[in-house]
Amino acid sequence: MANAYEMFSVQVTEVEQATAQIKRFTLARADGQPMPAFTGGSHVIVKMADGLSNAYSLMSDPRDLSRYQIGVRLEEQSKGGSAFMHERVQVGSELTISTPNNLFGLDPTAGKHVMIAGGIGITPFLSQLHELEGGEVPYELHYAFRSPDHGAFQGQLADGPHAANVSLYVDSLGRRLDLPALYAGLGEDAHIYVCGPKPLIDAVIEGAKAAGIADARVHFEQFAATPAEGGAFTLVLGRSGRELQVEEGMTIIQAIENVKAAQVECLCREGVCGTCETAILEGEAEHFDQYLSDEEKASQQTLMICVSRARGSRLVIDL
Numbered sequence: 001m002a003n004a005y006e007m008f009s010v011q012v013t014e015v016e017q018a019t020a021q022i023k024r025f026t027l028a029r030a031d032g033q034p035m036p037a038f039t040g041g042s043h044v045i046v047k048m049a050d051g052l053s054n055a056y057s058l059m060s061d062p063r064d065l066s067r068y069q070i071g072v073r074l075e076e077q078s079k080g081g082s083a084f085m086h087e088r089v090q091v092g093s094e095l096t097i098s099t100p101n102n103l104f105g106l107d108p109t110a111g112k113h114v115m116i117a118g119g120i121g122i123t124p125f126l127s128q129l130h131e132l133e134g135g136e137v138p139y140e141l142h143y144a145f146r147s148p149d150h151g152a153f154q155g156q157l158a159d160g161p162h163a164a165n166v167s168l169y170v171d172s173l174g175r176r177l178d179l180p181a182l183y184a185g186l187g188e189d190a191h192i193y194v195c196g197p198k199p200l201i202d203a204v205i206e207g208a209k210a211a212g213i214a215d216a217r218v219h220f221e222q223f224a225a226t227p228a229e230g231g232a233f234t235l236v237l238g239r240s241g242r243e244l245q246v247e248e249g250m251t252i253i254q255a256i257e258n259v260k261a262a263q264v265e266c267l268c269r270e271g272v273c274g275t276c277e278t279a280i281l282e283g284e285a286e287h288f289d290q291y292l293s294d295e296e297k298a299s300q301q302t303l304m305i306c307v308s309r310a311r312g313s314r315l316v317i318d319l
């Protein structure tokens, strides 16, 4: 897959505090020109100062290209990006963002869309809801969050045109999503989409498997930086033969940058943009990215060195 991002400048025109942890930023071109078109579920990469960058879902209406809106949760385990957005970005700030890309679009063959969101994972579904408005394919959104104070944009969902299709699950009030019951009532052509914390994504995927729902009907997206799970391994840079140790909790990119072993391109550092795609020369990768398809992952031709690791003790890559 070719990396298709182009970068351009935008100005922040509005900042709203949606919950104690979540801010909504409205972005527009300073010259008033329309933003590039996008489809529901798309994301952009936001580049900040100090080399920070994060991917954020577009949550605004794809039919309104006068602006984009993104929701940013202040992450406790932040690499710095969400803290930068919350503490240093205000109305009038300039940011560089990428053109949108969609790795989480609604499947056009679906007979029904079943969307499951946890916490800040609500954002891609907000743009998709706009897209579904007035359409013929039935849909439902199940939105789970920790307490009434954590449910960003729940007012707009409960009062808006989609209210009849939205169910809210507030953990602190004892209202939880019953996945087996949800799956039991689904037709063979329903597609399931999940975005949110990893435990929710894992539960939705495993529950779907247990219910006999084909993998192709289950779609997920998670941008929170994937922890570099897995033990230490030896990384060999094939062009120079140089060997590096990638420790547990460290990414391949970090190992390379720590000793300036090679020049690497990386935009999102979250396995989303494809910029750091690197050929595998020997060994196999444990893939943690959102960018490669299942077939591409299985082919073991390339890996995203910002998040993926070796499967085994040694990996040789084309750098």
Ligand code: FES
Pocket (backbone or CB within 6 Å): 265, 266, 267, 268, 269, 270, 271, 272, 273, 274, 275, 276, 277, 289, 291, 304, 305, 306, 307
């Ligand atoms: S830097 Fe974006 S996928 Fe690795």
